[in-house]
Amino acid sequence: KVDKEDVKKSIPRSSLTMANFHPDFDKFVYPPRLLENNLKIKACIWMYEDLGLISKFHIPMRTLVHFMLMVRKGYRDPPYHNFDHAFSVMHHAYLIAKNLQLNSKLSDLEVIALLTASICHDLDHRGTNNAFQVNSHSVLASLYSSEGSVLERHHFAQAMCILNTSGCNIFENMSRKEYVRTLDLVKHIILATDVASHLQILPQLEKIVEEGMDLTNTCQRELLLALCMTACDLSDQTKQWETTKNTAKLIYKEFFSQGDMEKRMGNNPEIIHDRERACVPQLQINFMLHIAQPVYRILAALFPVYGEVYQRVQLNIGRWRRVEKEFKSRGLPNTDSLDFLT
Ligand SMILES: Cc1nc2ccc(C(=O)N[C@]34C[C@H]5C[C@H](C[C@H](C5)C3)C4)cc2n2c(-c3ccccc3Cl)nnc12
Ligand SMILES: [Mg+2]
Ligand SMILES: [Zn+2]
Numbered sequence: 001k002v003d004k005e006d007v008k009k010s011i012p013r014s015s016l017t018m019a020n021f022h023p024d025f026d027k028f029v030y031p032p033r034l035l036e037n038n039l040k041i042k043a044c045i046w047m048y049e050d051l052g053l054i055s056k057f058h059i060p061m062r063t064l065v066h067f068m069l070m071v072r073k074g075y076r077d078p079p080y081h082n083f084d085h086a087f088s089v090m091h092h093a094y095l096i097a098k099n100l101q102l103n104s105k106l107s108d109l110e111v112i113a114l115l116t117a118s119i120c121h122d123l124d125h126r127g128t129n130n131a132f133q134v135n136s137h138s139v140l141a142s143l144y145s146s147e148g149s150v151l152e153r154h155h156f157a158q159a160m161c162i163l164n165t166s167g168c169n170i171f172e173n174m175s176r177k178e179y180v181r182t183l184d185l186v187k188h189i190i191l192a193t194d195v196a197s198h199l200q201i202l203p204q205l206e207k208i209v210e211e212g213m214d215l216t217n218t219c220q221r222e223l224l225l226a227l228c229m230t231a232c233d234l235s236d237q238t239k240q241w242e243t244t245k246n247t248a249k250l251i252y253k254e255f256f257s258q259g260d261m262e263k264r265m266g267n268n269p270e271i272i273h274d275r276e277r278a279c280v281p282q283l284q285i286n287f288m289l290h291i292a293q294p295v296y297r298i299l300a301a302l303f304p305v306y307g308e309v310y311q312r313v314q315l316n317i318g319r320w321r322r323v324e325k326e327f328k329s330r331g332l333p334n335t336d337s338l339d340f341l342t
Helices: 004-010 037-050 059-075 085-101 108-120 130-135 140-143 148-163 177-189 195-211 218-233 242-265 280-302 302-330
Strands: none
Touching: 037 059, 037 085, 037 108, 059 085, 059 108, 059 148, 085 108, 085 218, 085 302, 108 148, 108 177, 108 218, 130 148, 130 242, 140 148, 148 177, 177 218, 195 218, 195 242, 195 280, 218 280, 242 280, 242 302, 280 302
8 A cells, every 4th residue: 555645755856846855944943055966046936936926926937037037146255245145035035924924924025025035134244344445445435435335335236236237136026016016125234234334223123122113004014024033134143053053163263354354454453354353252242132133132022932042042152161161271373363263
C-alpha cells in the first residue's frame, strides 16, 4: 500500500509555488546566510511570490528576474555591506511580513515597499560610513551631505536607476497613484536605515508602545515600517551565536579598514574603527544594548509573536558578556584578532 504522503513527497516540488529551500525557511530561527549563493536570486523571487505580491501587482516574471539580477550586480564586495547582507535583510522583512501577518495590518503596497527597500537598502555601499564620506569629501558627500544620510540617499538613487532601466521596473503595472506612493515608501524606508535617523524616532516609537498603536494613522504606519526596516538591518543579531559572531568579524573587518584609511589620510578614527584601541566584545555589547535591543523589545511589545526574536537577542548579549570576561581575563591585546571567539 503506497501511502499518499509518500507519493506527495516523491513529486518534485521544483515549481516556484512549492519552493523547498529549507523546512525552517519561513521561521525566525532560520539564518538566511546559510542558503547557498546560487539559490539566493530564486529565493528573492519566491519571497515575493509567497507573499502574493507577484499576482497582486501583475509583476512579469522576466521583469522580476532582471530586477533581481541588476540589484545583485549593484552591490560591491566589502566584507559586510554586500549582497549577502542585503539578502539576509530582505529575508527578515519576509519573515516579519509573513509571521506578524503584516498584510492584515499594512497594505500590500507597504509590504512590497518594505521587501523591495530591504534588498536595495545598501546598494553600491563602499564599506565606509556617512562620517567618512563627509571627512573624505567623497563624491557622495558633495551630492548629499547638505541633507544628511549621505549613503542612504545614494542607495535609494541606485534603486531608482535600476527601476528606470528598461525591463527592470517591477512596479510598471501599478496605477500612477500606487507607483508614486510605493516609491515614496521605498525612499522613506531606505532613509530609515541611517541609525542616526532611527535614534531620532526612538522616543516616538516608545510613545506608540505606551499608548498603543493606531494603524489608521499614516504617520504611525510609516514609523512601524521604519522600525521593521531597522529590525531587518540588524537581524544578524537575532540568530544563533555563530551568525552573530561571524557578523562581528565581517563588520569589524570593514570598520578597521576604514580606520586604517582614516589614519593614512591623517584623520583620527573613532574608537570603533581603530584596530589598536577597539575592544570588540565591549563595542558589540554597547551596540546591542543601546541600538539593537530596544528595536526588538519595541517590536516584540507591539507583536507578541516576535517575542522569540527578542529572546535570542538577549541570549546573544549574554554570550558577548561571557566573551568580554574571557577577553579581559586573557588580557588579549586590542587587536582585531577575533579568532579567539570560540
Ligand atoms: C554589529 C553592528 N555594530 C554596529 C556598531 C555601530 C554602528 C553605528 O552605526 N553606530 C553609530 C553610533 C553613533 C550614532 C549613529 C551614527 C554614528 C554615531 C554611528 C550610529 C552600527 C553597527 N551595526 C550595523 C549597522 C546598521 C546600520 C548601518 C550601518 C551599520 Cl554598520 N549593523 N550591525 C552592526
Ligand atoms: Mg546602510
Ligand atoms: Zn544594511
